[in-house]
Amino acid sequence: MSAVAETPRRPLVLVVDDFADNREMYCEYLSFCGYDVIEARNGAEALEEARSRMPDIIIMDLSLPVMDGWEATRRLKADQRTNAIPVVALTGHAMQGHSKGAIEAGCDSFVAKPCLPDQLVAEIRKMLSTPRVKAAKAEG
Amino acid sequence: MRAVSPAQARKPAPPIEGEAGARARLSLAEFLLGTDEARECAQGTVDWLAQAGARRAICALIDGETGKVKDVLARGVPDSQLRGLTIALEDPQDPLVFALAGPEPVPLSAKRRRPAIFGRDDLLALPLPVSEKREARLGLLLVSLAGGELEAQARWAAELLGQKLSRLRSQTALLEGEHRLARERELLLSIINASPDPILLTDTEGRMIISNARADALFSAKDGESEGRHRAVALNNMLFSATLSQQAIDESGAARRELLLVSPSEGSDLLFELLSSVVQHPREGTCVVSILRNVTDLRAATEQIEENYRKLKLAEADVRAERDRLDLIIDSVADPILVTDPSGKILLMNSPAERLFTAPDDPAGNDDAQRAVRSNDAHFSSFVTNLFLTPGAGMRWRAEILLTDPAELQPLPVEAIAGKVLSEHGEVTAVVTILHDRTEALEKARLYEQLKAASAQLEERVREATAELVRRNELLQRQHLALEQGSQLKSQFLANMSHEFRTPLNAILGYTSMLLGGVSGAVTPPQKVKLERIDSNGKHLLSIINDILDISRIEAGKMPLHLEEFELPTLIGELLAEVEPLLQKAKLRTVTEIDELPPLLSDRQKVKQIVLNLLTNAIKFTPQGLVRVRATTDADECNALISVQDTGIGIAEQDHEEVFEDFRQADNSVTREYGGAGLGLSICRRLATMLGGRIELQSKLGQGSTFTLVIPRRGKRR
Numbered sequence: 001m002s003a004v005a006e007t008p009r010r011p012l013v014l015v016v017d018d019f020a021d022n023r024e025m026y027c028e029y030l031s032f033c034g035y036d037v038i039e040a041r042n043g044a045e046a047l048e049e050a051r052s053r054m055p056d057i058i059i060m061d062l063s064l065p066v067m068d069g070w071e072a073t074r075r076l077k078a079d080q081r082t083n084a085i086p087v088v089a090l091t092g093h094a095m096q097g098h099s100k101g102a103i104e105a106g107c108d109s110f111v112a113k114p115c116l117p118d119q120l121v122a123e124i125r126k127m128l129s130t131p132r133v134k135a136a137k138a139e140g
Numbered sequence: 141m142r143a144v145s146p147a148q149a150r151k152p153a154p155p156i157e158g159e160a161g162a163r164a165r166l167s168l169a170e171f172l173l174g175t176d177e178a179r180e181c182a183q184g185t186v187d188w189l190a191q192a193g194a195r196r197a198i199c200a201l202i203d204g205e206t207g208k209v210k211d212v213l214a215r216g217v218p219d220s221q222l223r224g225l226t227i228a229l230e231d232p233q234d235p236l237v238f239a240l241a242g243p244e245p246v247p248l249s250a251k252r253r254r255p256a257i258f259g260r261d262d263l264l265a266l267p268l269p270v271s272e273k274r275e276a277r278l279g280l281l282l283v284s285l286a287g288g289e290l291e292a293q294a295r296w297a298a299e300l301l302g303q304k305l306s307r308l309r310s311q312t313a314l315l316e317g318e319h320r321l322a323r324e325r326e327l328l329l330s331i332i333n334a335s336p337d338p339i340l341l342t343d344t345e346g347r348m349i350i351s352n353a354r355a356d357a358l359f360s361a362k363d364g365e366s367e368g369r370h371r372a373v374a375l376n377n378m379l380f381s382a383t384l385s386q387q388a389i390d391e392s393g394a395a396r397r398e399l400l401l402v403s404p405s406e407g408s409d410l411l412f413e414l415l416s417s418v419v420q421h422p423r424e425g426t427c428v429v430s431i432l433r434n435v436t437d438l439r440a441a442t443e444q445i446e447e448n449y450r451k452l453k454l455a456e457a458d459v460r461a462e463r464d465r466l467d468l469i470i471d472s473v474a475d476p477i478l479v480t481d482p483s484g485k486i487l488l489m490n491s492p493a494e495r496l497f498t499a500p501d502d503p504a505g506n507d508d509a510q511r512a513v514r515s516n517d518a519h520f521s522s523f524v525t526n527l528f529l530t531p532g533a534g535m536r537w538r539a540e541i542l543l544t545d546p547a548e549l550q551p552l553p554v555e556a557i558a559g560k561v562l563s564e565h566g567e568v569t570a571v572v573t574i575l576h577d578r579t580e581a582l583e584k585a586r587l588y589e590q591l592k593a594a595s596a597q598l599e600e601r602v603r604e605a606t607a608e609l610v611r612r613n614e615l616l617q618r619q620h621l622a623l624e625q626g627s628q629l630k631s632q633f634l635a636n637m638s639h640e641f642r643t644p645l646n647a648i649l650g651y652t653s654m655l656l657g658g659v660s661g662a663v664t665p666p667q668k669v670k671l672e673r674i675d676s677n678g679k680h681l682l683s684i685i686n687d688i689l690d691i692s693r694i695e696a697g698k699m700p701l702h703l704e705e706f707e708l709p710t711l712i713g714e715l716l717a718e719v720e721p722l723l724q725k726a727k728l729r730t731v732t733e734i735d736e737l738p739p740l741l742s743d744r745q746k747v748k749q750i751v752l753n754l755l756t757n758a759i760k761f762t763p764q765g766l767v768r769v770r771a772t773t774d775a776d777e778c779n780a781l782i783s784v785q786d787t788g789i790g791i792a793e794q795d796h797e798e799v800f801e802d803f804r805q806a807d808n809s810v811t812r813e814y815g816g817a818g819l820g821l822s823i824c825r826r827l828a829t830m831l832g833g834r835i836e837l838q839s840k841l842g843q844g845s846t847f848t849l850v851i852p853r854r855g856k857r858r
Contacts, residue, residue: 021647026650028659032659113639117650
């Protein structure tokens with residue numbers, strides 16, 4: 001991936017987490033790693049941000065107040081404008097049901113907490129490099 | 141009787157004295173001698189008297205048997221008058237009867253009134269014969285005496301005629317006797333001939349004097365007849381004589397014998413019964429009368445009868461045996477049985493009944509027993525009477541009677557069941573009654589009542605107990621529910637808690653990692669060491685949280701099995717690579733001994749988790765030496781064995797079980813020294829169980845440990 005290609009615009013990552021320390025930690029590290037970052041504290045905010053800012057990828061904690069991550073993901077995937085944005089689920093619930101539910105809701109991948117910042121970045125890079133995402137992005 | 145001189149003249153001469161008179165008498169005597177007929181004699185006599193001068197001469201002949209006048213012959217009497225002559229023999233006053241009765245001639249005076257037949261002269265009535273008894277009078281001669289010496293002539297003629305009539309009468313009687321005899325003899329012969337049995341009269345020598353036709357058929361043969369018949373007759377005669385003579389020797393009186401003869405006509409055997417008796421005959425001397433009775437058929441009949449009789453005897457014996465058996469049965473029935481007539485009189489009873497209805501033999505007389513028997517009798521009689529009086533009693537009648545046992549004087553309640561015995565005509569001939577002792581039944585009924593009461597009590601208790609049980613059961617169910625809910629809550633709690641732990645831990649580890657990564661600028665070596673301490677403790681905390689999560693997953697049944705085929709050596713290679721940093725750090729050698737094995741079918745992730753845990757334990761508790769990993773199968777090749785052997789501190793025998801419990805290490809001090817929550821082996825054991833296997837431990841304190849995972853080579857989904 002050449003620097004030239006990235007010059008016009010840095011990838012925009014939406015980090016959704018109600019726990020401020022984690023959210024800000026990821027945001028700080030993602031910025032440090034060269035991403036544009038926007039934040040949301042719950043599902044409703046996440047929907048709003050996603051529709052207004054159209055991020056390249058969404059990091060979605062599942063246990064959220066107001067609207068939880070599953071519901072938010074379902075709505076993103078049901079919306080034609082946002083259904084192409086990859087969603088990476090992030091949860092502390094390591095139980096089987098959680099990851100399964102996340103996939104059913106439409107999440108594209110799944111990362112269990114604790115997830116070190118560099119691990120998250122590795123996951124984001126992997127997701128963004130897949131051709132499907134680019135194609136969806138080109139159409140968007 | 142006066143002697144009669146022989147008469148020369150055939151015709152009666154007139155009565156003349158002297159020689160002429162003698163000649164006249166002679167003529168009458170000759171006439172009478174030559175005449176054999178009473179009427180002619182009488183007629184000749186009256187004629188002779190008329191010739192002698194009698195104006196009337198009448199002779200009435202009397203039938204000796206009837207005593208009535210049979211013939212009247214007369215001379216000088218008109219025929220019309222002859223019929224009028226009657227002698228009323230039953231009238232003794234009648235002069236004729238008087239004359240017949242008297243011994244002397246009776247004059248019948250003409251002066252007296254008399255029938256016309258007598259004429260006008262005096263008559264002399266002369267009985268015939270003159271001197272015989274009155275009963276033997278055969279006639280009466282009536283002569284008119286007109287004319288001289290006629291009375292003497294009449295007396296003489298009457299004498300002569302009377303004698304002649306007497307002689308004639310006796311001659312007639314003799315002839316008749318002979319005739320009768322001959323007739324009787326014929327009759328007798330026809331009688332004996334008519335007898336179906338041969339009858340014989342023999343003399344002492346056995347010669348036949350008289351024989352009937354049947355006897356002739358057996359014992360005589362004529363010249364013209366067949367040779368066989370002659371022989372048979374000869375044989376029969378011989379047999380008969382032999383039997384008779386034998387009998388004469390044996391017995392003197394009448395005797396019965398059996399005599400076997402031959403039928404001369406058919407040649408078959410004939411069996412006779414010979415009945416012979418000796419008779420004394422005045423002329424023939426001693427004779428033997430024999431009657432033979434053909435018993436050939438009789439013998440067969442007798443045999444038949446005997447056979448029947450024998451059968452009858454047998455049948456009777458059978459009947460008797462049957463009756464004996466019946467008696468025995470009736471007697472052996474413990475219940476009293478009575479047979480009574482319709483009036484209630486006891487006809488028959490078995491011995492148990494006798495005990496109740498018969499007074500004891502004891503002559504001293506037990507008054508109480510006697511009373512009991514009388515009372516029993518009265519009760520029983522009234523029962524039988526009721527049978528007839530109660531309408532609708534039908535053929536059977538059942539009642540309870542309270543009797544008394546005469547022997548023990550105890551009340552004896554009995555159930556009496558009576559049945560009527562009917563004759564062919566439907567009349568009641570007898571009543572059979574069975575008495576059944578109710579004492580026991582009543583006692584049983586009482587006990588049954590008690591039992592029922594006890595049973596009801598018991599039932600009540602069981603009901604109470606059941607209710608209590610139900611109550612407790614409900615309680616238990618509630619408790620169980622509460623427990624389950626508690627367990628559910630626990631799992632939920634643990635799940636939540638692990639999430640709640642992870643969120644801050646995420647921040648701790650994340651920021652530590654960022655600081656160590658130089659996101660906020662370079663860190664000094666002492667800072668780096670401290671950050672690394674934070675990092676390692678955070679990771680340790682995370683592993684504990686993960687362990688707790690695993691246990692709660694397993695307990696909540698939320699740990700699914702993912703069976704797949706995999707190569708064990710590959711898996712072990714991965715594990716060794718994973719723990720390589722630890723091994724290097726601990727300066728331990730590793731030895732692997734992997735057998736050639738076909739792929740395993742099991743949950744790869746869980747097998748890996750278990751063996752990894754065993755390896756990290758081995759490294760953790762081995763200060764120096766080596767760790768040996770072995771993979772093989774057991775003897776029957778059903779299970780795969782993966783063992784991890786170390787040369788570490790070892791585990792005391794008594795702690796072998798404890799190390800598998802939650803939050804346990806062999807020694808709590810170990811936890812402090814070696815770290816770890818003590819959940820690893822507990823999880824390993826649970827996982828091994830999930831895989832259908834187990835973990836075995838061989839170890840001694842100070843001599844190292846060998847943990848072996850034993851799992852089926854082909855696992856099954858549960």
